[in-house]
Amino acid sequence: DARTGRPDRTPGPDAPNRFAPMDRVWTQETPIGVITVVVSDRGIRAIAFAGEAPDEAVGAVPERDAEIAGRLDDWFAGRTHALDVDLDLSAVVGFRRTVLETLRREVGWGEIVTYGELAELAGRPGAARAVGTVMASNPIPFVIPCHRVVAAGGRIGGYGGTTTSTSDSLGIKRTLLAREGVRVRG
Numbered sequence: 001d002a003r004t005g006r007p008d009r010t011p012g013p014d015a016p017n018r019f020a021p022m023d024r025v026w027t028q029e030t031p032i033g034v035i036t037v038v039v040s041d042r043g044i045r046a047i048a049f050a051g052e053a054p055d056e057a058v059g060a061v062p063e064r065d066a067e068i069a070g071r072l073d074d075w076f077a078g079r080t081h082a083l084d085v086d087l088d089l090s091a092v093v094g095f096r097r098t099v100l101e102t103l104r105r106e107v108g109w110g111e112i113v114t115y116g117e118l119a120e121l122a123g124r125p126g127a128a129r130a131v132g133t134v135m136a137s138n139p140i141p142f143v144i145p146c147h148r149v150v151a152a153g154g155r156i157g158g159y160g161g162t163t164t165s166t167s168d169s170l171g172i173k174r175t176l177l178a179r180e181g182v183r184v185r186g
Helices: 068-078 094-106 115-121 128-136 166-179
Strands: 022-027 037-041 044-049
Touching: 022 068, 037 068, 044 094, 094 115, 094 128
Parallel strands: none
Antiparallel strands: 022 037, 037 044
């Protein structure tokens, strides 16, 4: 600073805003078990199943967002088929983001798509295995409906929405699909 002779410590335009809204986190009972929800001022950042702690929860303030929690409750109760909530995918980039956005936009309630079909919809025909990897790391399961993605031939495939045992995670996938009137093999 020319006036005081001390270095100028004014934050630059890219400095973090210490007054920026904090992420919020809460747990919520659902028919598929307790979930942990993390939201930012942009929308839902992460959802994790019981016993899991999303990285996004670190430093988040324990505070329930009543509007989002209510919409989740309405969806699980079957009062709505659309989970009309804002998402914060700012940490998701490239092909992964394209696949997740394509899935949410293109595959509605009661519909299923194969990994290969989703790869084509996302502009990458032949990338079925890569789509499977994206589904396994979906940060916002069931809101971004990875349960609607099945293996070739209509077999159930896997479910990466949870790190619980394979049988438990497939049980969650079957439950979510059955709520939508979808029956799959396997």
